[in-house]
Amino acid sequence: MTPNQAKKLYIETVGCQMNVLDSELVVGSLRRQGYVLTSEETDADVILFNTCSVRQHAEDKIYSALGRLRRHKRSHPETLIGVLGCMAQKDQELIRRRAPHVDIVCGTGQLARLPELIDEVRRTGKPTMALSLDRTESRHEVEASFESYDPLRDPSMRPSPFQASVRIMIGCDKFCTYCIVPSVRGPEQSRPPAHIAAEVRQLAAEGCKEITLLGQTVNSYKHQAGDGRQYRLGDLLALIHDTQGIERIKFITNFPRDMSDDLLDAVRDLPRVSKYLHVPAQSGCNDVLRRMKRLYTVEFYRDMLARSRDKVPGVAISSDFIVGFPGESEESFQRTCDLVRDAGFKNSYIFKYSPRPGTKGHEMFADDIPEEVKRRRNNDLLAVQNQRSQEDNRRFQGQRVRVLVEGPSKTALKSDSPGPRQLTGRSCTDHIVVFDGNERRTGRMIEVDIEETSALTLFGRVVTEERIGGDVAAASVRESRVSLPVVI
Numbered sequence: 001m002t003p004n005q006a007k008k009l010y011i012e013t014v015g016c017q018m019n020v021l022d023s024e025l026v027v028g029s030l031r032r033q034g035y036v037l038t039s040e041e042t043d044a045d046v047i048l049f050n051t052c053s054v055r056q057h058a059e060d061k062i063y064s065a066l067g068r069l070r071r072h073k074r075s076h077p078e079t080l081i082g083v084l085g086c087m088a089q090k091d092q093e094l095i096r097r098r099a100p101h102v103d104i105v106c107g108t109g110q111l112a113r114l115p116e117l118i119d120e121v122r123r124t125g126k127p128t129m130a131l132s133l134d135r136t137e138s139r140h141e142v143e144a145s146f147e148s149y150d151p152l153r154d155p156s157m158r159p160s161p162f163q164a165s166v167r168i169m170i171g172c173d174k175f176c177t178y179c180i181v182p183s184v185r186g187p188e189q190s191r192p193p194a195h196i197a198a199e200v201r202q203l204a205a206e207g208c209k210e211i212t213l214l215g216q217t218v219n220s221y222k223h224q225a226g227d228g229r230q231y232r233l234g235d236l237l238a239l240i241h242d243t244q245g246i247e248r249i250k251f252i253t254n255f256p257r258d259m260s261d262d263l264l265d266a267v268r269d270l271p272r273v274s275k276y277l278h279v280p281a282q283s284g285c286n287d288v289l290r291r292m293k294r295l296y297t298v299e300f301y302r303d304m305l306a307r308s309r310d311k312v313p314g315v316a317i318s319s320d321f322i323v324g325f326p327g328e329s330e331e332s333f334q335r336t337c338d339l340v341r342d343a344g345f346k347n348s349y350i351f352k353y354s355p356r357p358g359t360k361g362h363e364m365f366a367d368d369i370p371e372e373v374k375r376r377r378n379n380d381l382l383a384v385q386n387q388r389s390q391e392d393n394r395r396f397q398g399q400r401v402r403v404l405v406e407g408p409s410k411t412a413l414k415s416d417s418p419g420p421r422q423l424t425g426r427s428c429t430d431h432i433v434v435f436d437g438n439e440r441r442t443g444r445m446i447e448v449d450i451e452e453t454s455a456l457t458l459f460g461r462v463v464t465e466e467r468i469g470g471d472v473a474a475a476s477v478r479e480s481r482v483s484l485p486v487v488i
């Protein structure tokens with residue numbers, strides 16, 4: 001590589017939105033070092049995998065990608081390979097053993113150090129490792145280790161220039177028995193509201209319209225400000241709500257027990273907050289919930305749903321479920337199906353239980369549900385959910401919804417037929433809406449009359465251009481683009 005030739009970076013991300021955001025930050029920091037992104041791993045000077053440990057399948061994918069690169073590394077020893085994130089944090093020794101050609105193992109919370117780690121490997125010719133402090137360190141030390149975590153952003157890595165995620169907390173203290181997150185992401189800590197507000201202002205100034213606040217249990221957010229005032233998620237939503245240029249605010253993922261009335265009031269009263277809650281139930285059977293250590297009963301969960309709907313009329317709610325948790329009988333599973341039938345979730349993400357070494361569940365329970373039973377339950381529960389979503393979505397027929405346009409729909413991208421493009425966007429209840437329109441509407445708030453619906457999508461027609469209020473807002477955002485200092 002000649003000195004004035006740009007260094008090439010290839011990065012692959014597995015897992016949740018938290019990981020997607022981490023990758024955005026990594027790319028941001030390496031771009032500042034002169035790297036450019038490439039989509040060809042074999043063309044790259046540095047190959048990074050940002051990993052997930054929530055299910056075995058996600059780990060298998062990474063090991064097979066590393067296996068494929070073994071020969072490439074032999075013929076290109078100067079190419080650096082790094083494993084980042086949750087799997088790096090959890091399995092540093094195993095990665096070394098299974099993939100000795102990996103140069104960098106970098107855990108969650110240490111990603112800001114990557115440029116330095118790359119330099120170190122280039123200088124010494126030896127592999128290196130950086131891991132976050134573990135849960136035995138003091139809260140203050142862990143907090144300090146995460147302090148440099150969020151300032152580096154790369155707008156071009158965002159899902160779109162007008163959408164961004166903002167981390168409001170890290171870690172988790174809930175310790176559900178199946179879940180590896182608390183051990184790889186560390187203890188729960190909430191970022192100061194002033195830092196979050198500054199980041200939102202910065203993003204708005206860059207043209208961002210939609211902010212998604214991220215946390216493993218986002219509604220457990222709690223921060224004591226210097227003046228002694230306690231900020232909860234509802235207070236934070238109010239604090240950032242009027243940021244000039246921001247049109248929509250979402251937050252994921254919620255813990256059922258922490259769905260407080262004041263948060264629901266904030267969702268109802270703040271017009272730019274999506275009327276949408278993702279609140280994973282995981283199971284509809286008390287026996288399973290107890291063994292999962294979810295800290296609530298199905299009765300509590302059903303009450304929480306009723307309270308949410310009562311407080312926030314029209315709110316859409318989605319959920320996660322794990323099928324085939326140890327000891328889940330056919331009857332237990334049917335209780336989960338009953339919950340899905342009754343609850344009216346917008347959609348559910350359904351996962352087959354994957355035993356995770358290092359969790360209480362793995363220690364205490366045998367993985368006793370055969371794979372084919374897990375698969376069948378997964379399909380059956382999905383069918384119940386789809387049936388319900390299909391019925392519920394019919395209520396949108398003939399309604400007018402406000403949509404933030406995200407761009408061409410995936411099917412439109414595939415077709416090369418002439419005529420108007422099919423665009424896609426989301427309503428304020430987070431429903432996917434598809435309609436014909438011009439791509440220049442991307443990033444704008446428009447109104448769509450819904451004509452047809454399916455289980456996953458609302459199809460409609462754009463209301464005439466003159467009536468689209470969002471365009472005016474879009475113009476004012478463009479004019480107000482200024483470069484603010486990053487405060488964090």
Ligand code: 5AD
Nearest residue numbers: 178179280320321322351352353354
């Ligand atoms: N096996 C299967 N699914 C899991 N999840 C978390 N841990 C596991 C596991 N060990 C699911 C939960 C969670 C979602 C992000 O992943 O449903 O809400």
Ligand code: SF4
Nearest residue numbers: 172174175176179181
């Ligand atoms: Fe995992 Fe439970 Fe924490 Fe969610 S609340 S991240 S499932 S331990």
